[in-house]
Amino acid sequence: MVETFVTQTLHLVFGALWAGSVFYVAFVVLPLARDGEFNTTKPLEAIAGKLTTISRVSALVLLLTGGHLAQARYTSESLFGSTRGHLVLLMVALWLLLATLVEIGSKRLESGLNGKKLREPAADALGLYRAAALVGIALLVVGGAITTNLAASISL
Numbered sequence: 197m198v199e200t201f202v203t204q205t206l207h208l209v210f211g212a213l214w215a216g217s218v219f220y221v222a223f224v225v226l227p228l229a230r231d232g233e234f235n236t237t238k239p240l241e242a243i244a245g246k247l248t249t250i251s252r253v254s255a256l257v258l259l260l261t262g263g264h265l266a267q268a269r270y271t272s273e274s275l276f277g278s279t280r281g282h283l284v285l286l287m288v289a290l291w292l293l294l295a296t297l298v299e300i301g302s303k304r305l306e307s308g309l310n311g312k313k314l315r316e317p318a319a320d321a322l323g324l325y326r327a328a329a330l331v332g333i334a335l336l337v338v339g340g341a342i343t344t345n346l347a348a349s350i351s352l
Contacts, residue, residue: 218247248299
């Protein structure tokens with residue numbers, strides 16, 4: 197019981213940290229950079245590096261904790277044959293999409309910043325980060341539906 201609580205808590209905390217970090221960069225930091233509010237690339241380089249670290253660590257923690265929770269709670273029949281199982285599979289797809297969008301956005305941003313440009317790389321990466329932020333929100337919504345047992349009242 198305690199092990200499941202700790203695993204579920206870690207899963208929730210890292211999911212929220214990841215989604216929140218991506219959202220903040222997408223809707224606060226990058227628009228400021230795009231609009232010329234930074235005088236140098238250094239702050240944006242640091243933020244991009246920290247976001248990449250948060251993203252990778254969170255993705256790993258979510259993979260490990262989610263795998264543990266799925267193994268403890270689902271059989272192949274319940275995973276593929278129930279609404280709750282379908283939501284878990286949707287969550288896995290969203291997790292992969294979020295990780296991919298952040299990685300591509302980070303590479304696009306970093307390559308532009310290496311050329312000591314600021315506005316252009318921020319503008320180029322903005323759409324990817326905003327898409328990633330929306331995927332992060334969707335991940336939290338799906339996780340909420342699973343955790344609150346809302347899935348039991350929905351039939352897909």
